[in-house]
Amino acid sequence: MTHVPDRLFTTPLAQVPDFTFNEDVVRVFPDMIKRSVPGYPTIVENTGVLAAQFAQANSTLYDLGCSLGAVTQAMRRHVSHSGCKVIAVDNSAAMVERCREHLNAQDAMFQELLPVTVLEADILNLTLEPTSLVALNFTLQFIAPEQRLELLQKIRQALLPEGALVLSEKLRFNDAAEHDLLNELHLAFKRANGYSELEIAQKRRAIEKVMLPDSLEEHRERLYSAGFSQVVVWFQCFNFASLIARP
Ligand SMILES: C[S@@+](CC[C@H](N)C(=O)[O-])C[C@H]1O[C@@H](n2cnc3c(N)ncnc32)[C@H](O)[C@@H]1O
Numbered sequence: 001m002t003h004v005p006d007r008l009f010t011t012p013l014a015q016v017p018d019f020t021f022n023e024d025v026v027r028v029f030p031d032m033i034k035r036s037v038p039g040y041p042t043i044v045e046n047t048g049v050l051a052a053q054f055a056q057a058n059s060t061l062y063d064l065g066c067s068l069g070a071v072t073q074a075m076r077r078h079v080s081h082s083g084c085k086v087i088a089v090d091n092s093a094a095m096v097e098r099c100r101e102h103l104n105a106q107d108a109m110f111q112e113l114l115p116v117t118v119l120e121a122d123i124l125n126l127t128l129e130p131t132s133l134v135a136l137n138f139t140l141q142f143i144a145p146e147q148r149l150e151l152l153q154k155i156r157q158a159l160l161p162e163g164a165l166v167l168s169e170k171l172r173f174n175d176a177a178e179h180d181l182l183n184e185l186h187l188a189f190k191r192a193n194g195y196s197e198l199e200i201a202q203k204r205r206a207i208e209k210v211m212l213p214d215s216l217e218e219h220r221e222r223l224y225s226a227g228f229s230q231v232v233v234w235f236q237c238f239n240f241a242s243l244i245a246r247p
């Protein structure tokens with residue numbers, strides 16, 4: 001798989017269209033997400049470690065909003081429980097097509113990986129099988145706020161008693177000074193990764209209406225409302241965090 005640099009926002013656009021996971025984004029996605037999300041490689045790899053910790057034999061593991069399947073690949077590197085399978089789901093046709101290619105390449109390189117099915121579907125309409133591990137890696141923030149609780153309730157109901165949800169998100173902060181500091185550090189991270197002021201500004205305009213981050217307090221409250229009994233932050237870098245939620 002070739003590594004295509006993200007240059008989507010390098011030239012001034014008369015009008016910045018709302019961000020979608022289309023063919024152009026898919027082509028540059030591995031570069032874009034690594035240069036945009038502080039800690040992304042650590043979160044992905046350790047979601048595999050968490051999956052191995054919580055997976056139960058003969059159960060399903062879900063990667064919801066799988067994009068190119070980075071988390072699915074990490075699960076397959078770390079989980080070897082007998083009878084487990086992965087279901088990876090995304091509603092972007094372009095992502096799903098490329099995700100299948102990436103997973104076929106992983107199958108060609110390694111033996112005895114967990115079987116995986118990639119579904120092109122809206123996770124809001126999906127019926128979940130009983131599951132030991134659900135990953136929502138930077139997906140919930142793209143779901144309409146009024147639909148987030150219902151999705152988490154559905155996940156909670158499908159989770160086996162010893163299972164877990166791994167939820168990674170960009171955060172906003174109720175304290176204005178904390179919000180500004182951590183956002184400024186995120187911008188510094190983007191600059192350090194080679195993004196120009198123009199690229200940063202145009203990307204912000206593209207995502208501001210389609211990606212609506214919550215605060216940690218909102219995540220905790222919503223997860224408890226959905227029926228989870230334990231919520232633990234296991235990773236945070238600047239304004240990006242990952243949580244474990246247990247039934
Ligand atoms: C930031 S990306 C996720 C990154 C990915 N999990 C990873 O670790 O590389 C968000 C993904 O969620 C998908 N998505 C957004 N809303 C969705 C929905 N309702 N159903 C299924 N997928 C959705 C998008 O198509 C996109 O691929």
Ligand SMILES: O=C(O)C(=O)C[C@]1(C(=O)O)C=C[C@@H](O)C=C1
Nearest residue numbers: 032033036037138170203207211
């Ligand atoms: O907050 C930003 O500036 C981002 O680019 C974040 C983010 C994400 O968190 O998913 C948004 C869209 C892209 O998929 C990659 C990264």
